[in-house]
Amino acid sequence: MTTATAPVSSTSNPGWFAKTEGWLDARGKGAWIAAMVLGFVFFWPVGLALLFYLIWSKRMFNKSCSSRRMSRSMTSMRSTGNSAFDSYKADTLRRLEEEQNNFEAFLERLREAKDKAEFDQFMDERAKPASTEA
The missing domain is CATH 1.10.287 (Helix Hairpins)
Structure with missing residues (x-):
């Protein structure tokens, strides 16, 4: 007799990396850059790894907070019907x-x-x- 167990979802209990990534994403590009600079200051391979991660994940080149605010203000002027x-x-x-x-x-x-x-x-x-x- 075999019992089927549900696979453990990684999203229900994210690891420290996912929590840190979410925390930095919530604070914007400036937080990522500050973390990268601190990584270079304290232990340069960490800063280098963060730089590569920012470039690889395209976080370095996506829209800034001001453009998000602008798009939000444009949607407030949209007609509801x-x-x-x-x-x-x-x-x-x-x-x-x-x-x-x-x-x-x-x-x-x-x-x-x-x-x-x-x-x-x-x-x-x-x-x-x-x-x-x-």
């Missing part, structure tokens, strides 16, 4: 962009006011020694 929802979405996005612009203008005014106050304080402190000498 429901004109009422599309109108609501367009109005909401326009309102949010307007609020963002207003907030950025407010922050700029705050920075200018702070800079002016600091400059005025500097000029007052500079004028004090001149008035005491006279």
Whole structure:
């Protein structure tokens, strides 16, 4: 009597290499490059192996995070087919962009006011020694 056992799936319990690869992929190309540089610094064969792996797996030449963000923003402007929802979405996005612009203008005014106050304080402190000498 033979019993059939299910093969152990490697995806249910990934090894340290797969976990590390997933962790680095989640953080993007910069994490891979940092790992490679650290590999060269601490033990050069590790850095060289990472460089070859990045080139072989084409991770070095695939799209960056900014292009993914751009494609995500392009899909947000795509029509859903429901004109009422599309109108609501367009109005909401326009309102949010307007609020963002207003907030950025407010922050700029705050920075200018702070800079002016600091400059005025500097000029007052500079004028004090001149008035005491006279």
